[in-house]
């Protein structure tokens with residue numbers, strides 16, 4: 172062989188006996204078959220019959236299998252982001268003329284997709300009060316194909332009565348999807364509570380270090396596996412093994428991170444609850460959080476994200492000053508990573524209340540909570556002394 176050919180068809184090979192604790196990063200688009208009889212053209216690669224990189228390398232499939240094991244799901248698909256997982260649920264289950272339901276407390280881009288692109292496709296998604304519980308029955312129509320839940324909700328943290336919603340949906344044969352990102356798929360047992368589809372933004376707790384964007388979509392049964400697998404294939408949603416390997420690494424430390432973050436978050440939230448500037452602490456473990464009783468009944472713990480609502484006497488300018496004055500809490504979207512984050516919502520409305528400029532969301536990281544409390548105390552005094560921005 173001439174050298175250009177040798178570059179592509181090398182005979183140099185290393186022994187196969189290398190055994191590492193880490194799952195290898197398998198890159199590849201083309202899968203090579205040994206014989207014509209072995210050619211496979213199928214997205215179902217569960218049993219090792221690989222056909223094409225788009226449907227998942229061993230690294231990506233390993234991540235999916237591990238999350239399925241944790242969530243006790245029939246199967247878990249890995250997707251490029253949490254939002255991609257949300258979009259896939261809609262696109263797999265809804266067609267023109269169909270109807271769906273999404274809580275007002277759902278992640279904004281979930282509701283945004285429903286209000287814009289899905290509406291354009293002739294799919295009608297109604298927004299419902301997250302506290303609705305069994306009352307959801309009255310909103311289900313003959314053409315309802317999907318009910319979304321998210322518990323606790325984004326920013327306003329409402330915990331939903333998932334068993335009541337599931338019971339009403341099952342009676343009408345409508346699948347229930349849950350955004351279970353807060354729970355890392357662990358603190359709330361989605362499938363044990365009868366949910367049909369559980370998605371996570373792996374970007375948050377599983378990735379865990381604010382350096383990877385990934386999503387998971389877990390299904391309860393084979394029929395949903397077939398439907399969602401086919402839609403994912405048609406949409407060409409694929410994930411890099413490098414990203415998946417970061418999430419696999421994240422899984423190894425998830426237990427210690429969650430445990431430490433729960434403790435630190437409770438300490439910080441309790442300190443804030445005692446401050447005169449603060450009206451409400453929206454943390455599922457606090458009685459003032461809407462749906463606290465469902466959290467106590469259905470969850471095995473709490474996580475690192477929560478919100479506070481400033482009293483009306485605190486001008487919104489002072490709230491902005493407070494957020495600007497924080498130093499350890501850095502301003503940024505997302506949560507679930509190792510560092511403390513803060514976010515102020517200039518516009519935020521729910522049916523019963525306008526939270527604009529007064530609700531602040533925190534992610535408590537792995538810092539010592541005593542240092543975070545010093546940061547909060549200092550920023551509160553800056554806000555009191557110099558309320559304007």
Ligand SMILES: Cc1ncc(COP(=O)(O)O)c(C=O)c1O
Pocket residue numbers: 251252253254255278325350352353371372373374384385386505506
């Ligand atoms: C509850 C929830 N679901 C889904 C997402 C979307 O995840 P991603 O950023 O990976 O698209 C987020 C991200 O902020 C989220 O907070």
